[in-house]
Amino acid sequence: MQKQILPNSTLILVFGIISILGCCCYGLLGMIFGIIALIMAKKATELYNENPELYTGYQNVQIGKILAISGVVLSSLYLIYVIFMFATVGFAGYQDMIEEIGRSGGY
Template sequence: MERTQLPNSTIILIFGILSIIGCCCYGILGVIFGIIALVMAKRATEIYNANPELYTGFENVKTGRILAIIGLVLSGLNLIASIVMLFVYGGIEGYQQAMEEILRSME
């Protein structure tokens, strides 16, 4: 019997990577990609566990799941930090002014 690629195994890996990269976008994109990757990984794991001899590519699912968890944690922390900073600096305008001052001090 011929083994086939596990459905969405590559996409899960890509979304796991994007969840880590997305933590740099105030955490929003990382949370979205992380949740999607985890849901897809759960479904792929159930399919694989039903008939493991029929599928290949489970390594991508495991790796993508681990990356999604890491990206979700980093993105969640970044999102919480961004929200706290908005309240500390008094809204978006105050936050932008504080970030400009930080960038000027770095030059």
Template sequence: MEKRELPNSTLILIFGILSIIGCCCYGVAGVIFGIIALVMSKRAIEIYNADPELYTGYQNVKTGKILAIIGLVLSALSLLSTIIVFIFFGGMEGMQEIQEEILREYGG
């Protein structure tokens, strides 16, 4: 019997990569892509485990899942740090005021 590609194996890998890149966008995009990749990889692993001889592309699924976990952790940290900044400093306006105050004190 001819081997077939696992459904969405390449897409899982792409979403895993995008979840790592998405952590730079305040973490929101990375969390979204990471969750989607994890859900898709869970389904693909179930399909593969049902009949492993029938499918190829399992390595893409494993790699995409690992990248999604890494991206999800990095994105969660980025999102958490963004929330903390907004809580403690009142957003970007508060940060700008703090920077101006530091410049006045130490900048001369």
């Protein structure tokens, strides 16, 4: 019997990568894509564990899950930082700080 590719294995990997890249968007996109990737990875792992001899592509699921966990952690840390900054200096202060960094040419 020919092996099938595990459903959504490539999509889990892509969502894991997007979750890491999305942490720069105030943490929201990274959290969304990371959580979706983790849910899909859980379903794919359950399907693979039922009949491992029928499926290939489990490495994509494992790597995507690791990337999604990393993306969720990074996104949550950045989201906490943004909330802290808005609570302490406010939105106008945050924009002033970003403009000052831009004028000085970097960090």
